[in-house]
Amino acid sequence: KAGVTQTPRYLIKTRGQQVTLSCSPISGHRSVSWYQQTPGQGLQFLFEYFSETQRNKGNFPGRFSGRQFSNSRSEMNVSTLELGDSALYLCASSRSVGTGIMNTEAFFGQGTRLTVV
Amino acid sequence: ELKVEQNPLFLSMQEGKNYTIYCNYSTTSDRLYWYRQDPGKSLESLFVLLSNGAVKQEGRLMASLDTKARLSTLHITAAVHDLSATYFCAVESNYQLIWGAGTKLIIKP
Numbered sequence: 001k002a003g004v005t006q007t008p009r010y011l012i013k014t015r016g017q018q019v020t021l022s023c024s025p026i027s028g029h030r031s032v033s034w035y036q037q038t039p040g041q042g043l044q045f046l047f048e049y050f051s052e053t054q055r056n057k058g059n060f061p062g063r064f065s066g067r068q069f070s071n072s073r074s075e076m077n078v079s080t081l082e083l084g085d086s087a088l089y090l091c092a093s094s095r096s097v098g099t100g101i102m103n104t105e106a107f108f109g110q111g112t113r114l115t116v117v
Numbered sequence: 118e119l120k121v122e123q124n125p126l127f128l129s130m131q132e133g134k135n136y137t138i139y140c141n142y143s144t145t146s147d148r149l150y151w152y153r154q155d156p157g158k159s160l161e162s163l164f165v166l167l168s169n170g171a172v173k174q175e176g177r178l179m180a181s182l183d184t185k186a187r188l189s190t191l192h193i194t195a196a197v198h199d200l201s202a203t204y205f206c207a208v209e210s211n212y213q214l215i216w217g218a219g220t221k222l223i224i225k226p
Binding site for chain 2: 031033035042043044045048050055056058090092105106107108109110111
C-alpha cells in the first residue's frame with residue numbers, strides 16, 4: 001500500500017517568490033491536512049480538506065492557501081515568501097469517517113523542506 | 118484555546134531503564150495520538166487512543182489515556198538505543214491535531 005507522497009522533497013526559493021507544494025494521499029483517504037514544522041514553533045496546523053472542502057484553517061496569514069482536487073490530491077501555495085516561511089511542510093491523510101470526527105489515524109508524508117533565502 | 122503540554126522536553130537515559138513521558142491537554146477530547154520522529158524524517162504513528170482508559174502496547178512502548186485527568190502517558194520499558202527519537206503527542210480538535218512540543222529522547226548504551 002503506497003503511503004502519502006509529497007513533492008518536491010526539497011525547495012530553495014527567494015524572498016518574494018511563491019511556491020506550490022503537492023500531496024497525494026493514501027488511496028481511499030479523503031481527508032488531507034497540512035502542517036508546518038519549525039524548530040521555534042513546533043508543529044502548527046495550516047488547513048484540512050475533505051472532499052474538496054476546507055473544513056478548518058489554522059492561524060496563518062492569507063499568503064498561505066490550499067486546495068483539494070476531486071481525486072483527493074492536495075496542493076498548498078505560499079505567496080510572497082518570507083524568510084520565516086522556511087520550514088518542513090508535512091501533509092497527512094486519513095480516512096475521516098462521519099461528520100465531526102476527523103479520523104482514526106493520520107499518516108504523514110516525508111515532507112517538503114522549504115528554504116527561503 | 119486547546120493547549121497540549123509534554124514533559125519532559127528532553128530526556129537522556131541509559132539502556133535498560135524505564136521512564137515515562139507525560140502529555141497534558143487543556144480541554145475535553147477523547148482522541149489522542151502519539152508519534153515518533155527521527156532526525157530529518159517525517160512523523161511515524163505509534164498509538165491512537167480513542168477512549169478513556171485506553172491502553173495500547175507495542176514492544177517496549179505502552180501508551181495510556183485518562184480523559185478525566187486530561188492526561189496521556191507514554192511508558193518506555195527497558196529502553197534500547199533504537200528508541201532514541203523525538204516523541205510527540207497530539208490531541209484532535211475540530212479537524213486538526215494540536216501538538217505537544219515533543220520530547221527528545223536519547224538512550225545511551
